[in-house]
Amino acid sequence: MSAADELYEAYVEKVPLALGSIGVASLEEAYQIQEQVLKMKINDNDEILRGYKVSLTSEETQDIFNHDEPLYGALTNKNLINNAKYSDYNEPKLEMEIAFLVQENLSIDDSEEDIIRKCLIAPGLEIPDGRYKDWFPNASKYEIVADSAVAGGVTFGQSDFSTYEKLDDIKGVLTLDGEVIKEGRSSEVMGHPAKAVKWLIGKLHAHGKIVEAGKVISSGTFxxxxxxxxxxxxxVYENIGKVSLEVK
Known part of the structure; x- marks a missing residue:
């Protein structure tokens, strides 16, 4: 059974793999496996590519996974959620993220300001979840990429057009049942979330892909x-608004 077959089976059957079991040892191979698994989701599970997520957008998370740049993964319709059932996941986490809802095709030549102009901006929450046992923080960067950057679930609130300045170093506050459990800032996302989206456009371009209108980008964690x-x-995010998620 190939690495892609193993990951797809773990995804469908919800039976996590042991770390190291798929034997991937390079980013090139990892992105190839990710693409193969995505094709299986589309062809065999009737899923639709809806966008991308960017991971490892802070030095802290890059250090954890011994890497020096972000990673990306594909999001399908199954990843876009309104609420969550805990039992649907393996070892789920939660992150504060800003979502870019693409209104015009994004180009390799677009500036960060162009990117924001071409997108609606929405407050978001992401559930990273890996198809491996004890994946965080123990999976390799190659295993993370092969597993679509541990895409689990993404939800976002009301969107609107914004500006570079309005997204610059804004604060986000996360609460659980009304109690503050985490705070963060958009500067953790490569200095500015638009920089993460620009990185994604360039990386996808190198892989022969573009970001088309209608796609969603989860830009990286606060x-x-x-x-x-x-x-x-x-x-709750400064200048953007708020988003909620009920986990049952």
Whole structure:
């Protein structure tokens, strides 16, 4: 069984793999496996590519996984959620993220200001979840990439057009059942979330892909991931608004 077959089976059957079992040892191979698994999701599970997520956008998370740049993964319709059932996941975490809802095709030549102009901006929450046992922080960067950058679930609130300045170093506050559990800033996302999206456009371009209108981009976390628990989460972001997620 190939590495892609193993990951797809773990995804469908919800039976996590042992770390090291798929034997991937390079980023090139990892992205190839990710693409193969995505094709299986589309062809065999009737899923639709809806966008991308950017991971490892802070020095702290890059250090954890011994890497010096971000990673990306594909998001399908199954990853876009309104609420969450805890039992649907393996070892889920939670992160504060800003979502870019692409209104015009994004080009390799677009500036960060162009990117923001071409997107609606929404407050978001992401549930990273790996198809491996004890994946955080023990999976290799290659295993993370092969597993679509541990895409789990993404939800976002009301969107609107914004500006570079309005997204610059803004604060996010995460609460669980009304109690503050985490705070973070957009500067953790490569200095500015638009920089992460620009990085993504360039990386996809190198892989022969573009970001088309209609896609969603989860641009990178404000905070180190927290353990997902059952309850009512809310994230409030300066200049953007708030988003909620109920986990049952």
């Amino acid at each position: 905070n180190l991931p927290v353990e997902l628990e059952k309850g009512y989460y809310e994230a």
